[in-house]
Amino acid sequence: MKENYEKNPQEILNELETSQESGLSEAAAAARLEEYGKNVFEAQKKQKLIYKILAQFKDVSVIILMIAGVLSLAMAIAEGSGFVEPIVVFAVIAMNVTLAVTQERSAENALEALRSLSSPVCRVLRDGAVQELDPSLLVPGDVILLKTGDLVPADARLLRSESLAVDESSLTGESVPAEKDASARLSGEVALGDRVNMVFSGCLVTAGNAAAVVTDTGMRTQIGKIAKFLKDTKQKKTPPAGPSGQGGQGDQRACRRRRHRAARGGAHPGA
Numbered sequence: 001m002k003e004n005y006e007k008n009p010q011e012i013l014n015e016l017e018t019s020q021e022s023g024l025s026e027a028a029a030a031a032r033l034e035e036y037g038k039n040v041f042e043a044q045k046k047q048k049l050i051y052k053i054l055a056q057f058k059d060v061s062v063i064i065l066m067i068a069g070v071l072s073l074a075m076a077i078a079e080g081s082g083f084v085e086p087i088v089v090f091a092v093i094a095m096n097v098t099l100a101v102t103q104e105r106s107a108e109n110a111l112e113a114l115r116s117l118s119s120p121v122c123r124v125l126r127d128g129a130v131q132e133l134d135p136s137l138l139v140p141g142d143v144i145l146l147k148t149g150d151l152v153p154a155d156a157r158l159l160r161s162e163s164l165a166v167d168e169s170s171l172t173g174e175s176v177p178a179e180k181d182a183s184a185r186l187s188g189e190v191a192l193g194d195r196v197n198m199v200f201s202g203c204l205v206t207a208g209n210a211a212a213v214v215t216d217t218g219m220r221t222q223i224g225k226i227a228k229f230l231k232d233t234k235q236k237k238t239p240p241a242g243p244s245g246q247g248g249q250g251d252q253r254a255c256r257r258r259r260h261r262a263a264r265g266g267a268h269p270g271a
Helices: 009-015 026-036 049-056 060-079 084-115 222-232 248-267
Strands: 122-126 129-133 143-147 155-167 204-216
Antiparallel strands (some): 122 143, 143 204, 155 204
């Protein structure tokens, strides 16, 4: 199956059942809005900090470390010495929880930053007339009009372009705006930054003007896929390291050594 950048403009228009001259009808747009949903990122319920911290204690490695720390502390209290090891264990737990929560908050901040990459209004062709529309109401098949200074409101295939350049640094990391060409013909696997006949949601038009047909909205856009990755991917926790440098194994061995010493002391009081 061809990718959108491999199709010529007429193929895309036919596939999306729309027209470059008149765009979608209001009725067709309303039906597609019901089918595809709004052109927004999925809302993420914010969790209070205390719940984020408590959630980290469900992790198996943290539970094992907690048990090792409690056992080590109990042995230290019984012997009246050796409090360094339990202190180190609990310090490692605290560092791991802090790191995990910090990473989670960083991911949330990145997601919020992605949500901010949207324009308050966009120009769209519907029923043959140009109108300003809330970008959240865009649907696949809408014909959008772009000019210098606009933020691209959705992923779209260019229908026409005039000296168009788009800043795609938010997607590709390239500092130089990408030159776009609606007439470009591409085939095969093409890197995102080389899809010169496409424009992508959240990118800034730095020069020229164009008309394009929307192909993907919301979480199906390229930037939406990044947002989904940030939302769905669980942050990897740093492997806990105990005093021996081998996680909880060092603490467990230390506890066993203490138990052996205590056993020998009870069996040979004169030793």
